[in-house]
Amino acid sequence: MDRLNQALAWSKFRPVFPAYESDTWVGGSLHKRKSPAIRNGHLDATQEEPLVRSIWAASPNRLVGVWLGDEIVVNDIDVDLDKAEDGFNFLLENNLETPESYSQITPSGGKHIFYRNPGKPLGPDNNYRSPDKKTIRTGLDRKTGSSYVIAYSDTPPNFAELADAPQWLLDETKTAQLNEYSGTLADWIENLNPATADYRVVDAIKRFPTEDFDHQVMITKQTELVLLGAAGHPGIAEALELFQALWLFGDYNTNEYRIEWTAALEGAVRKFGGPEASKEKNK
Known part of the structure; x- marks a missing residue:
């Protein structure tokens, strides 16, 4: 066939x-x-x-x-x-x-x-x-x-x-605990560690997709960065900016894709951006 x-x-x-x-x-x-x-x-x-x-x-x-x-x-x-x-x-x-x-x-x-x-x-x-x-x-x-x-x-x-x-x-798999965040996305970003990106964040950036990627890849990578940010790792704001630039590259720099990006990031922060994740700070 x-x-x-x-x-x-x-x-x-x-x-x-x-x-x-x-x-x-x-x-x-x-x-x-x-x-x-x-x-x-x-x-x-x-x-x-x-x-x-x-x-x-x-x-x-x-x-x-x-x-x-x-x-x-x-x-x-x-x-x-x-x-x-x-x-x-x-x-x-x-x-x-x-x-x-x-x-x-x-x-x-x-x-x-x-x-x-x-x-x-x-x-x-x-x-x-x-x-x-x-x-x-x-x-x-x-x-x-x-x-x-x-x-x-x-x-x-x-x-x-x-x-x-x-x-x-x-069976449910053991993933990161949901660490809900009740503030706004702007508040969460403002409170991120402002220091230069450490090795964990640099590694995450190195693994950014090098070709067109879909909504699910975008969500997965956003979640990884949010978890790192909630755990206190520095450089997350810059990493998110770099990843957003990839998402909005070329013909995809439209209002529709910007709204999709923000909605997905707000969802990740609400679920994973809370302070309980800070127990990983010193790992």
């Missing part, structure tokens, strides 16, 4: 969007294979047949990205022996059940198992159930909510026939 018909089939299940079929240089920036080939990624996903046809008529080789949303949870099992990563082995060693449900095999030999989410909305998580996200690689990723997978099968799932996700896949 060609990609257009694959996209049309999957659009009956969930909204779809185009993704790069190989590492591609565009305007001096490298876009990695499987990354969105559309400005706002899954936020621009669609189930409208005329739009799907138009997208793949223009770029017939694009992979089909599938935005999962809150109702779907995918157990993404990876195998990467170069990184000592074997999700199948992790499942066996930890006696984690995998109820039978719709699945697709990935080109790398991994597997996506699709489940219904019977409970509250969850977030995606890489190296799921790992106590150390940096060095212990489980080979299991949870895809749900504001995340996506690539369609490899020509036949999509039937939602009504999906099994409920196993409880272990629905």
Whole structure:
């Protein structure tokens, strides 16, 4: 089946969007294979047949990205022996059940198992159930909510026939505690540490995207900077200015994108900008 018909089939299940079929240089920036080939990624996903046809008529080789949303949870099992990563082995060693449900095999030999989410909305998580996200690689990723997978099968799932996700896949991950801030965004920025950026902030700046990025990347990076600022790290105001300049670069310097930036930053500060995070100051 060609990609257009694959996209049309999957659009009956969930909204779809185009993704790069190989590492591609565009305007001096490298876009990695499987990354969105559309400005706002899954936020621009669609189930409208005329739009799907138009997208793949223009770029017939694009992979089909599938935005999962809150109702779907995918157990993404990876195998990467170069990184000592074997999700199948992790499942066996930890006696984690995998109820039978719709699945697709990935080109790398991994597997996506699709489940219904019977409970509250969850977030995606890489190296799921790992106590150390940096060095212990489980080979299991949870895809749900504001995340996506690539369609490899020509036949999509039937939602009504999906099994409920196993409880272990629905466990909330231990992320930073919500440190709510009740003041205004201007107050929060005014009270940031004014000293020169330290190594943590410099490292965050070095990891700013070097190509067009979508709303979800913007939110993720804003949250990282807000957490650092709340923990007392210096240089956050300047880092936010630099990152905002990337978000508003070129044709994106519009009132719409400025409003989107401010709304997202206000949300991050309300959730993560409070003083309780200051316990990390001396780390």
